[in-house]
Amino acid sequence: MKKHLLLLLIICSSAVAAPRALVFQxxxxxxxxxxxxxxxxxxxxxxxxxxxxxTHEIPTYDIWVAALSLKQTAPYWPRxxxxxxxxxxxxxxxxxxxxxxxxxxxxxxxxxxxTLTFVAETMGIDAVREIDEAVNRRADSTQSxxxxxxxxxxxxxxxxxxxxxxxxxxGGLLDGVLKLSYQPAVYHAEQSLIVGSIFKxxxxxxxxxxxxxxxxxxxxxxxTGDVVSVQILKDDQPIFAGEVPYTSxxxxxxxxxxxxxxxxxLNVSLALNMDSFARKHSISYGEGWSIKLQPAN
Numbered sequence: 001m002k003k004h005l006l007l008l009l010i011i012c013s014s015a016v017a018a019p020r021a022l023v024f025q026x027x028x029x030x031x032x033x034x035x036x037x038x039x040x041x042x043x044x045x046x047x048x049x050x051x052x053x054x055t056h057e058i059p060t061y062d063i064w065v066a067a068l069s070l071k072q073t074a075p076y077w078p079r080x081x082x083x084x085x086x087x088x089x090x091x092x093x094x095x096x097x098x099x100x101x102x103x104x105x106x107x108x109x110x111x112x113x114x115t116l117t118f119v120a121e122t123m124g125i126d127a128v129r130e131i132d133e134a135v136n137r138r139a140d141s142t143q144s145x146x147x148x149x150x151x152x153x154x155x156x157x158x159x160x161x162x163x164x165x166x167x168x169x170x171g172g173l174l175d176g177v178l179k180l181s182y183q184p185a186v187y188h189a190e191q192s193l194i195v196g197s198i199f200k201x202x203x204x205x206x207x208x209x210x211x212x213x214x215x216x217x218x219x220x221x222x223x224t225g226d227v228v229s230v231q232i233l234k235d236d237q238p239i240f241a242g243e244v245p246y247t248s249x250x251x252x253x254x255x256x257x258x259x260x261x262x263x264x265x266l267n268v269s270l271a272l273n274m275d276s277f278a279r280k281h282s283i284s285y286g287e288g289w290s291i292k293l294q295p296a297n
Contacts, residue, residue, distance in 0.1 A: 003167065004048070006026050010297070018065040019049050019162045019163065020081055020082050020107075020162075021052060021078070021080075022050065022079060022082050022084065022157055022161040023051075023052045023077065023082070023083045024040075024051070024052070024083075025055055025058065025069060025083065025084070025085040025086070025087075026056040027040045027060045027087045028086070028149070029057060030122055034147075035056050037086040037147075038154035041151075041154040041158065042154050042155075042161075043158075045131065045155065045158035045159055046158060048162075049162055050095075052071075056071055058087050058117065061087065063087055063089070063113055063114045063115055064285065064287065066085055066087035066115050067114060067115050067116065067117045067118050067180060070115070070119050071118035072265065074108075075104070075122075075123070077106065077159060078101065079106065080106070080107065081107070082106075082160050082161040083106065083107065083108045084109045084110070084149075085109070085110040085153075085227070086110065086111075086116060086148070086149035087116050087220045088113065088148060088149065090113055090214065091146055091147075092145035093153070095111050095112060095113055095173070096111070096131070097111055097148065097152055097153065098110065098128055098130055098174065099128070099131060099167065099171075100116050100125065100127075100128050101125075101127050102119060102123035102124055103125070103213070104124065106119070107157075107160060107167070109156055109157040109160070110153065112177055112178050113178060114179065117178075117179045117180040120179070125176065128173065128174040128177055129154060129167065129171045130170075131170055131171050132170065132172070133152060136152070136156045136165070136171065137151055137155060138150065141169070157160045180286075181287050182197045182286075183195060183199070183290045184197075185210070185211050192220060192295055193292060193294050194291060194292070194294075195292065196212040196293075197210065197212045197289060198210055198232065198283065198286070199211045199285060199286075201284070205271070206272070206276020206277050206279050207277060207278070208269060208271070208277050208278055209263055209265075209267060209269045209285075210291050211267060212293065213266060213267055214262045214266075214267065217262070217268050217293070220293065220295055221237045223246075224247055224248050224252075225245065225246070225247070226246050226295065226296075227243050227245050228246050228294070229242075229294045229295065229296045229297075230232070230242055230243070230244050230260065230270065230291065230292070231292040232283055232292075233289070233290045233291075233292070234289055236290075236291075239281065239282065240281045240283065242258065244258045244259060244260045245258075246260045247259045247260070247261055249261070250271060250274070253273050254273065255274045256275050257272065257273055258270065258271070259271055259273060263287065268293065275292070287297055
């Protein structure tokens with residue numbers, strides 16, 4: 001009996017001590033050793049860490065895409081996962097380095113430059129701490145000002161994932177995180193109008209993805225085959241206006257023709273069948289880009 005109890009305690013202790021997954025994201029690309037350097041720092045902290053890559057192909061300096069990529073991916077990782085996101089055009093400046101713990105129990109290690117906008121909103125803020133670089137920085141790196149991804153974020157993320165430090169040991173508490181500006185998706189019943197934002201482009205195919213959920217879109221009372229009046233604006237200046245059929249598949253329209261559909265995240269999107277909607281109509285995404293939907297008359 002005692003042997004069985006001892007074995008159970010050992011198994012439970014091992015389970016608690018198991019390291020969390022560490023997931024890297026950056027705009028570094030894979031053309032040089034920057035990503036490998038970050039991974040090497042993490043491996044040096046704890047060589048049993050399970051290390052993964054979300055992506056290193058974020059467009060250079062594009063904080064918006066970094067923020068959206070975390071929102072799109074993080075919910076599918078288990079509680080306790082530590083994400084290190086380094087898209088840091090302000091590296092070496094006074095911008096803060098932080099760790100966000102969400103209400104879902106995920107951790108995000110990143111510069112506080114808007115990268116946390118969407119995970120903070122969708123996963124909730126449990127607490128935010130500023131990284132204390134006096135203790136949470138790679139040894140002998142204080143003369144380096146341009147690679148905090150290696151010297152601060154990978155190092156701190158690995159220590160947190162491995163249990164070398166607790167979340168409380170990251171640094172002092174902050175009130176919140178810096179947020180990017182955008183138009184939330186809103187339904188205006190009196191006008192039978194939905195207003196939202198262009199959140200991203202499916203860059204390979206040129207499809208245009210909004211933040212308007214399928215549930216909100218239902219408020220317009222449309223069925224597949226109905227026609228939607230669509231406006232896309234940049235800083236309130238019209239870029240596209242037209243009537244587009246609401247379909248469930250690309251093949252419901254002829255090649256080169258537009259359609260409105262629900263994408264893999266079940267958000268309203270626009271496409272041209274076998275062509276690029278974004279390229280044809282010069283559409284981009286992010287701050288200042290908005291979309292309006294109404295039933296066509």
